[in-house]
Amino acid sequence: MSIRPPTVPISCRECPVQGLTVCQPLSGQRLEIVQNFKKCDRILPAGTPLYRPGDPCGELYNLLDGWVSLYRILATGRRQILDFALPGAFIGYQTDLFGPMLHGAESLTDVAVCVFPRPAFPRLIEDHADLARRLIWLNARDTILAHNHLTNIACRAARSRVAHLLLELCIRARGGRPSNGDLGTEIPLTQHHIADALGLTNVYVSVTLGELRQEGLILFKNGRLQVLDPDRLAAVAGIDDEAAFLSMDHESDDCRLHAVAPAPRSQIGDMYARNRSSSK
Amino acid sequence: MSIRPPTVPISCRECPVQGLTVCQPLSGQRLEIVQNFKKCDRILPAGTPLYRPGDPCGELYNLLDGWVSLYRILATGRRQILDFALPGAFIGYQTDLFGPMLHGAESLTDVAVCVFPRPAFPRLIEDHADLARRLIWLNARDTILAHNHLTNIACRAARSRVAHLLLELCIRARGGRPSNGDLGTEIPLTQHHIADALGLTNVYVSVTLGELRQEGLILFKNGRLQVLDPDRLAAVAGIDDEAAFLSMDHESDDCRLHAVAPAPRSQIGDMYARNRSSSK
DNA sequence: CGCGATTTTGATCAATGTCAAAGGTGGTGG
């Protein structure tokens, strides 16, 4: 009931995430470059693996709709969620493009993906400098996300970790759009996913979420998050790497020279509000 | 006494890390591309910041010799070490090339760096597809390292974390070269650095290292690590993402098609031994 | 020889994991 049915674009011209993924630099006539390159679109139900760790994988994916988790499995059986991929994510690229995948990818919701053939991909990049530039940007962003994640886990107590993750996901999930009233934001995760992302146990996540709820900071139920008190939540999250947050928008293009003043020590609360209040 | 004096290359032709850094694809005549591009070389004593978090920074660095730590500082004052940069590392690239740095970089040893001017860098990449390709590779590798690090911190107990980090650094520090007899490998870190990298306290790292020493697994003293029992150490480290380890060598080039069988479930111990025993 | 930084040790305590059991919730088939 809460999951929109994923839609598949007829053509790249109508791609819902064209401005977010590798294809971003292409427009007009040049969209045919990817249009001809792409293999197909595909719809996957929730819980479907795109690939597993260790798999060879002949494809690359643009996530058109839905959420995907990127994870590793340790010998102990523990699963570590490395990142949550949101619409626009470019999934499956790694150093050794043709080696076994170092992580797995699995749909968290029903999902639509645009499929690229992996073997031909290097050629595509080689031939189109702007796509290469874009890939560099996306990759560098993944590194920052990983560093944020790393810092969150290593430096913060459970309360803060959870708060931080929810805040981050909430902002990313909105992608700059306002929140729709008091319905909150769709964060299609179980507490177990949160635990596996943060290096906690599901029961302690439950306890922690309980506390945050008690204190009137959030409501998280059925994959929907309502942030009741953004400022206090941000305080709990111990936000300080705001710069890292802020740099995540797609405006900052790496290859165009623009003097950016050091990010003002603004409050995430503000940022949240900005997105939220401007509802239509 | 334990730190080699860093050396500065006369020319790119004699660069000690040419095969490891961005410049890798260039050879012969084309080396002049970077030769003309680079700003200068620079020697920095241990403990010097290359840049601080929040700084604007007008340069990019190829690490020629020595170690550098990449870190963040949280509002709480806690420092999180994101990665240790070893010779050949390309330092300072981020999504928003001209925005404030999202992390800091500081020399751990005396260090030699090759300095690139940041403003002109996009152009360099734009004009030379092979450099772009190489940058993509380096970037993707950083993401994997970050994911390894993340997984290590989130999934493993202190003992394992420490063991894992030391093993990783040991392998990286050798860069494929054999260990020089029983002198061990130079890992120029204090226990405090290890703690800040792993999200532990310095005192608990001390305890943990003490245990590992007691058990005859390692000796770590004065920035020198001797691995006395690679196999048992690997067992303690809970090695399972060997694939991730192995993929770190520079042989796997992303843009050349080669079928790689899924990494055999080999022992890190073997890998260690291979490097070690073959001492010329 | 002495000083600052680093490492070690010990005592104590808080945060988080583990285990077990009981409620909830949504989806499915009858």
Add this chain to the structure above:
DNA sequence: CCACCACCTTTGACATTGATCAAAATCGCG
């Protein structure tokens, strides 16, 4: 429409890891 089932969440008792604080020991270096 109901009942059942799988999965998810909550709660409680208890165990353990690693943090904290403090002080002593060691080391490198001038």
